Amino acid sequence: MATIKDVARAAGVSTATVSYVLNDSAPVSPTTRERVLAAAQQLNYQPNQLARNLQNQRSTTLALVLPPFEPEIDLGGLLRACVARATQAGYAVLVTALASDQSLAELAQRTLERGMAAGCILLQPHGADQPLNGPCVWATWPPHGTHAPAVVCDGALAAQRAVHAFQRSGRQRIGLVLAATTAGAARWYLGYRRALKAGRLPFDPELVVQSDTDDLAAGHAAGEALFAGAPLCDAVIVAGGALAVGVQQAHLRASAHAESLQLIAGFDTPLVAGAGLSALVWPVERWGQLLVEQLLNLLNGHTPPQRTCLEPSLIVRST
Amino acid sequence: MATIKDVARAAGVSTATVSYVLNDSAPVSPTTRERVLAAAQQLNYQPNQLARNLQNQRSTTLALVLPPFEPEIDLGGLLRACVARATQAGYAVLVTALASDQSLAELAQRTLERGMAAGCILLQPHGADQPLNGPCVWATWPPHGTHAPAVVCDGALAAQRAVHAFQRSGRQRIGLVLAATTAGAARWYLGYRRALKAGRLPFDPELVVQSDTDDLAAGHAAGEALFAGAPLCDAVIVAGGALAVGVQQAHLRASAHAESLQLIAGFDTPLVAGAGLSALVWPVERWGQLLVEQLLNLLNGHTPPQRTCLEPSLIVRST
DNA sequence: CTGTTAGCGCATTCAG
DNA sequence: CTGAATGCGCTAACAG
Numbered sequence: 160m161a162t163i164k165d166v167a168r169a170a171g172v173s174t175a176t177v178s179y180v181l182n183d184s185a186p187v188s189p190t191t192r193e194r195v196l197a198a199a200q201q202l203n204y205q206p207n208q209l210a211r212n213l214q215n216q217r218s219t220t221l222a223l224v225l226p227p228f229e230p231e232i233d234l235g236g237l238l239r240a241c242v243a244r245a246t247q248a249g250y251a252v253l254v255t256a257l258a259s260d261q262s263l264a265e266l267a268q269r270t271l272e273r274g275m276a277a278g279c280i281l282l283q284p285h286g287a288d289q290p291l292n293g294p295c296v297w298a299t300w301p302p303h304g305t306h307a308p309a310v311v312c313d314g315a316l317a318a319q320r321a322v323h324a325f326q327r328s329g330r331q332r333i334g335l336v337l338a339a340t341t342a343g344a345a346r347w348y349l350g351y352r353r354a355l356k357a358g359r360l361p362f363d364p365e366l367v368v369q370s371d372t373d374d375l376a377a378g379h380a381a382g383e384a385l386f387a388g389a390p391l392c393d394a395v396i397v398a399g400g401a402l403a404v405g406v407q408q409a410h411l412r413a414s415a416h417a418e419s420l421q422l423i424a425g426f427d428t429p430l431v432a433g434a435g436l437s438a439l440v441w442p443v444e445r446w447g448q449l450l451v452e453q454l455l456n457l458l459n460g461h462t463p464p465q466r467t468c469l470e471p472s473l474i475v476r477s478t
Numbered sequence: 479m480a481t482i483k484d485v486a487r488a489a490g491v492s493t494a495t496v497s498y499v500l501n502d503s504a505p506v507s508p509t510t511r512e513r514v515l516a517a518a519q520q521l522n523y524q525p526n527q528l529a530r531n532l533q534n535q536r537s538t539t540l541a542l543v544l545p546p547f548e549p550e551i552d553l554g555g556l557l558r559a560c561v562a563r564a565t566q567a568g569y570a571v572l573v574t575a576l577a578s579d580q581s582l583a584e585l586a587q588r589t590l591e592r593g594m595a596a597g598c599i600l601l602q603p604h605g606a607d608q609p610l611n612g613p614c615v616w617a618t619w620p621p622h623g624t625h626a627p628a629v630v631c632d633g634a635l636a637a638q639r640a641v642h643a644f645q646r647s648g649r650q651r652i653g654l655v656l657a658a659t660t661a662g663a664a665r666w667y668l669g670y671r672r673a674l675k676a677g678r679l680p681f682d683p684e685l686v687v688q689s690d691t692d693d694l695a696a697g698h699a700a701g702e703a704l705f706a707g708a709p710l711c712d713a714v715i716v717a718g719g720a721l722a723v724g725v726q727q728a729h730l731r732a733s734a735h736a737e738s739l740q741l742i743a744g745f746d747t748p749l750v751a752g753a754g755l756s757a758l759v760w761p762v763e764r765w766g767q768l769l770v771e772q773l774l775n776l777l778n779g780h781t782p783p784q785r786t787c788l789e790p791s792l793i794v795r796s797t
Numbered sequence: 798c799t800g801t802t803a804g805c806g807c808a809t810t811c812a813g
Numbered sequence: 814c815t816g817a818a819t820g821c822g823c824t825a826a827c828a829g
Contacts, residue, residue: 160591162806173816178808185809188814205591209537210806213528213821220572225558234554239544242575251594253539254571256561272479272524274822275570404752433723433752481822492800497824504825507798529822532805593806 161202169198181206208251212274220251221454222276224267226283227259232426233443237298240447241280248455250277257283264291278454296454296464298446300343308457308464310449312441314343314398314425315350317471321396321423321439322354324473330394330421334366336381336406338373338399347398347425366392370402378405386413394421400428403436427474439471480521489517500525527570531593539570540773541595543586545602546578551745552762556617559766560599567774569596576602583610597773615773615783617765619662627776627783629768631760633662633717633744634669636790640715640742640758641673643792649713649740653685655700655725657692657718666717666744685711689721697724705732713740719747722755746793758790 167174172191179185180195187195198204212218223241225234242252253276257266267279271293278294281301290305297309318335325333335351337344348367355362368384370377378397382405385392397403403424410420424431427438449467456462486493491510498504499514506514517523531537542560544553561571572595576585586598590612597613600620609624616628637654644652654670656663667686674681687703689696697716701724704711716722722743729739743750746757768786775781 163808164806174807175809175817176815179815182808186814191815203591205588207532207593207806209528209532209593210821211808213526213532213805213823214807214809216821218528223573225561229554229558234557235548238553238557238573239548239575242544242573246574252573254542254557254561254573256558256565269524272522274526274528428748428752430748430752433747433749434754435752482824483822493823494801494825495799498799501824505798510799526822529805530824532807532821533823533825535805 161204163204163206165202166195166198166204169202170194217458218274218277219249220253220276221245221451222253222255222267222270222279224263224270224279224281224283225254225256227257227261230282230284232282232441233428236443237447240444241451242447244448244451248451250451250455267291267293267295278458280450280454294454294457296450296457298450300346306464306466308453308466310446310453310467311343311469312446312471313350313468314345314347315353316468317398317425317439318347318350318396319354319357320471320473322351322358322360324423324475325394325396325421326358326360328421331360332363332366332392332394333360334368334385334392334395336368336370336378336385336395336397336399336402338370338377338402344369344398347396351396370399373399373402375401375405375408378402378407379409380405382406382409382413386410391420393419394423396423396425398425400424400426400431403438404430404434407434407436423473432476435476437473437475440474441469441471445469480523482523482525484521485514485517485523488521489513536777537593537596538568539572539595540564540770541572541574541586541589541598543582543589543598543600543602544573544575546576546580549601549603551601551760552747555762556766559763560770561766563767563770567770569770569774586610586612586614597777599769599773613773613776615769615776617769619665625783625785627772627785629765629772629786630662630788631765632669632787632789633664633666634672635787636717636744636758637666637669637715638673638676639790639792641670641677641679643742643794644713644715644740645677645679647740650679651682651685651711651713652679653687653704653711653714655687655689655697655704655714655716655718655721657689657696657721663717666715670715689718692718692721694720694724694727697721697726698728699724701725701728702732705729710739712738713742715742715744717744719743719745719750722757723749723753726753726755742792751795754795756792756794759793760788760790764788 163174163177167177177195180187180192245252263283270276281295281297284299297307300311301307301309322333368381370381397406407422422436424436424438427440431438446469457464482493482496486496496514499506499511564571582602589595600614600616603618616626619630620626620628641652687700689700716725726741743755743757746759750757765788776783
């Protein structure tokens with residue numbers, strides 16, 4: 160636990176000089192610079208971030224705020240990406256989780272005001288109840304009416320991509336299953352309608368099913384609703400992970416007469432991969448990277464806050 | 479951004495008094511206590527953690543150190559559990575990730591020495607190259623020869639449980655697939671041998687396959703090795719997640735003659751669930767909780783460091 | 798019981 | 814170019 164004083168003493172200079180060479184914040188003669196560096200090296204000096212941040216009146220930590228439940232994303236991957244990018248920029252990543260009865264604004268605000276982080280990355284799927292004023296970036300669709308910076312997965316692009324893929328393999332009656340919990344479900348619907356129109360396919364409201372949650376049970380229910388009516392659809396886009404597997408299972412159960420069905424899951428979770436479903440893959444790596452970069456920009460005031468949409472790619476699996 | 483001074487001024491007392499009532503570190507008269515509390519409330523005062531930690535010479539942050547690759551565990555769940563428990567104890571959670579060329583000891587040491595965290599939770603599947611001296615708790619089997627505190631998933635218990643389950647359903651020839659990357663693979667083997675002996679089942683070395691990694695491809699290879707020999711086994715324990723799915727796929731491919739096979743995956747990942755495999759479920763919630771508690775104990779010096787083994791439960795799925 | 802004061806480790810003036 | 818002094822926000826002795 161060597162302090163800056165120890166280094167200064169060892170190098171025979173004052174603490175200010177040490178600070179200058181370490182932060183390169185003032186011109187220092189090459190010879191003393193060498194001496195200081197050597198002393199720091201030798202003592203294995205690590206500047207105390209707490210003291211540094213306190214002095215600088217700005218934290219070098221970014222906070223990631225998790226929703227109170229498990230989100231339908233590759234949290235591990237996203238976290239890793241954020242950490243990697245933040246580390247590269249000299250920042251650390253703090254993780255906080257929202258209790259189910261807690262307000263997002265409250266937690267974010269407190270984290271910021273306590274000086275624990277300089278900014279927040281928000282993973283809430285639902286909009287905030289109160290307006291946030293600190294430096295925050297949304298990883299999901301931010302509340303309407305605000306122009307908060309965000310980096311999001313765009314369901315419109317996803318739906319369009321899926322419809323095109325289906326059409327290329329000759330499918331005509333394409334269903335859509337939406338999850339109400341998915342922020343930006345409206346985007347999926349929008350992209351779906353657009354792609355149908357562009358592909359000159361008829362729109363049939365019976366082929367659109369709205370689900371409450373994104374889990375297996377909800378998928379079963381949605382599948383039953385979808386496959387009950389006649390004529391059956393021959394392809395389905397499911398804007399969810401577990402939801403898609405549920406739909407698949409419902410189809411297997413329903414069609415003893417072996418209807419052919421193509422299915423694309425909206426999020427390529429391990430569960431989806433295990434079930435052997437085709438799925439849309441979102442660039443998690445880039446997601447985390449952009450989130451951090453947006454936040455850093457916001458903190459430095461370099462660029463105005465932006466809204467970035469991520470594009471998925473399709474991974475085809477044989478069921 | 480109200481400081482302690484603002485509160486003191488508003489309440490008409492000194493900063494020390496404010497500190498006393500907020501930390502309950504000295505007796506204060508009820509009337510002034512009320513005044514201070516009211517002022518703090520009114521100004522929405524949040525104590526600056528940086529200053530507090532600097533003064534107290536101890537951080538209220540715990541660091542979670544991730545391995546350079548994606549581990550075969552429910553990172554999201556574990557993280558959430560750690561955060562929940564830490565928050566409850568007034569601690570925050572910092573996440574750092576090891577670069578592939580970085581030494582674990584180096585990263586942990588630096589994190590600690592920079593004052594960014596008071597202790598570390600280590601998620602490395604492989605033992606450390608250098609000895610660690612800071613307050614650290616392992617979430618995996620720690621390096622041999624050390625008596626570092628740890629909270630781990632015990633493969634011996636898992637294997638025993640699986641063998642018993644197989645035996646109850648009349649299986650006699652039980653295979654075992656090990657992943658070399660899984661720290662504590664030896665424990666799985668140990669439990670397997672023990673359970674066979676206890677169940678008076680013969681041990682056949684041909685039924686044990688060692689795999690290099692824990693992924694689908696490795697599972698295919700392991701499955702082929704296992705199902706090539708005759709007579710075939712009628713049950714397999716796979717000490718992995720993706721690995722188990724690979725073994726399953728290999729079996730489906732190999733046995734056109736529809737051999738019945740029971741399979742239990744060692745880790746119930748979403749991938750495993752999606753594939754509909756029976757699996758062992760580890761108590762992630764408790765895992766995170768215990769890791770944090772062990773670390774806090776270590777920091778407070780309340781109890782000596784311990785090694786805790788987690789027990790899995792079996793979830794049966796119909797393939 | 799409460800106010801005054803001295804640092805925690807560091808970065809930044811201002812003199813030399 | 815370098816050193817001494819000041820303060821970031823807070824807590825802990827020590828007085829009163």
